[in-house]
Amino acid sequence: VALPPPRILAFAGSLRKASLNRRLLRYAIDGARAAGGQVEELPPESLQLPLYNGDLEGNGSYPPDVETWRAKIREADGLLIASPEYNHGVSGVLKNAIDWASRPPSVFGGKVAASFGTTPGLFGTARSQMSLRLTLTPLGVWVVPKTVLVPNGAQAFDEAGHLTNPKLVDELAAVGRILVRALQAGLGRLEA
Numbered sequence: 001v002a003l004p005p006p007r008i009l010a011f012a013g014s015l016r017k018a019s020l021n022r023r024l025l026r027y028a029i030d031g032a033r034a035a036g037g038q039v040e041e042l043p044p045e046s047l048q049l050p051l052y053n054g055d056l057e058g059n060g061s062y063p064p065d066v067e068t069w070r071a072k073i074r075e076a077d078g079l080l081i082a083s084p085e086y087n088h089g090v091s092g093v094l095k096n097a098i099d100w101a102s103r104p105p106s107v108f109g110g111k112v113a114a115s116f117g118t119t120p121g122l123f124g125t126a127r128s129q130m131s132l133r134l135t136l137t138p139l140g141v142w143v144v145p146k147t148v149l150v151p152n153g154a155q156a157f158d159e160a161g162h163l164t165n166p167k168l169v170d171e172l173a174a175v176g177r178i179l180v181r182a183l184q185a186g187l188g189r190l191e192a
Ligand SMILES: Cc1cc2nc3c(=O)[nH]c(=O)nc-3n(C[C@H](O)[C@H](O)[C@H](O)COP(=O)(O)O)c2cc1C
Pocket: 014, 015, 016, 018, 019, 020, 021, 022, 084, 085, 086, 087, 088, 089, 118, 119, 120, 121, 122, 123, 124, 125, 153
């Protein structure tokens, strides 16, 4: 029997309209779809959540926007994450969204994730990718080793918002493809 296509949720850890990181998502999404993944890209508002506050929790129930975010993660098999870098770590927006989704019952167990990002500087989010792995791994998320770091992000796109370097386009597509293959290989089901 053929397994259903892996369901993948794609999002960026930036709320701003002109986010450079969100512009990278489409290339990874294309790669995931070409490999047979079923991808949903979340609008930025999905991560516009209240700051985590234990007083907003009541017996495993959460504010409505948080419940919606948690349900999206729960229903997905894989996560494609464009992670900006703020002060050598992940953005507060992304960390806050992860914190909400980690609350009981955590919706992260057995997910497989791939992440990548861009900064205007030379390091292309290298440090935030490390930080994101340190956060996701203890939550039971399998993070694929492949990533793409896009330096000089303010110069990396043309006026229409397309990445100008075809090698980076291919690399981002490879991230999406590897995520789908990891899911098809059953990585997230190893502990089930
Ligand atoms: C509070 C703050 C901290 C930042 N820290 C870093 C940093 O540590 N390293 C870096 O390369 N860029 C840093 N930047 C620049 C971001 O990489 C840049 O604003 C980027 O465009 C944000 O991602 P976005 O375009 O997807 O919103 C920082 C930006 C802000 C606002």
